[in-house]
Amino acid sequence: AQTVTQSQPEMSVQEAETVTLSCTYDTSENNYYLFWYKQPPSRQMILVIRQEAYKQQNATENRFSVNFQKAAKSFSLKISDSQLGDTAMYFCAFANFGNEKLTFGTGTRLTIIP
Amino acid sequence: NAGVTQTPKFQVLKTGQSMTLQCAQDMNHEYMSWYRQDPGMGLRLIHYSVGAGITDQGEVPNGYNVSRSTTEDFPLRLLSAAPSQTSVYFCASKEGYRGYGYTFGSGTRLTVV
Numbered sequence: 726a727q728t729v730t731q732s733q734p735e736m737s738v739q740e741a742e743t744v745t746l747s748c749t750y751d752t753s754e755n756n757y758y759l760f761w762y763k764q765p766p767s768r769q770m771i772l773v774i775r776q777e778a779y780k781q782q783n784a785t786e787n788r789f790s791v792n793f794q795k796a797a798k799s800f801s802l803k804i805s806d807s808q809l810g811d812t813a814m815y816f817c818a819f820a821n822f823g824n825e826k827l828t829f830g831t832g833t834r835l836t837i838i839p
Numbered sequence: 840n841a842g843v844t845q846t847p848k849f850q851v852l853k854t855g856q857s858m859t860l861q862c863a864q865d866m867n868h869e870y871m872s873w874y875r876q877d878p879g880m881g882l883r884l885i886h887y888s889v890g891a892g893i894t895d896q897g898e899v900p901n902g903y904n905v906s907r908s909t910t911e912d913f914p915l916r917l918l919s920a921a922p923s924q925t926s927v928y929f930c931a932s933k934e935g936y937r938g939y940g941y942t943f944g945s946g947t948r949l950t951v952v
Binding site for chain 1: 870872874879880881882883884887889897898927929931933936939940941942943945946
């Protein structure tokens with residue numbers, strides 16, 4: 726069974742700074758997807774970014790980028806130029822290719838300080 | 840285009856009562872799933888479906904039933920509510936294996952007293 730670990734329960738950073746959220750996972754599979762989801766106080770789950778394990782290039786979506794280290798089974802999220810609207814819970818998630826079951830980490834609560 | 844719609848948003852049940860959480864999507868997505876979110880535990884998969892007439896169990900299926908008679912709807916039934924089922928429930932859908940990722944509904948907060 727796959728496991729996803731987020732070792733930072735809470736983080737805070739000043740507005741406009743850069744912050745990195747950590748995620749590690751455990752799997753014996755070779756083809757899989759990794760995701761970061763954002764959950765603001767509204768409770769809505771919002772997909773931030775996706776990484777395919779077969780791609781060496783790190784995914785980027787505007788201010789959000791990942792550092793994917795397949796051998797180390799590490800998948801961190803970097804938020805650049807942080808904004809107040811980035812305040813949320815962030816969940817790392819894993820899914821095997823062809824298997825639609827998402828396995829989530831326990832989340833990191835990120836607070837952006839004005 | 841409403842996305843994934845869950846009803847109700849809030850519900851209080853008494854122990855032993857049954858109810859159905861509704862989930863509908865208007866994106867013609869093949870895949871649909873139900874998750875529960877508990878404090879400190881992230882989201883855990885209850886049941887999922889890869890198409891009409893096809894369902895399977897996830898990590899925590901006990902006490903819940905699902906069916907998928909149409910592509911659009913994927914209701915979750917609580918057979919006999921227990922306090923341990925107090926949670927926030929999310930429905931999600933995805934455009935088959937080609938889809939970029941799951942789209943989530945806004946959730947249902949369920950309290951069982």
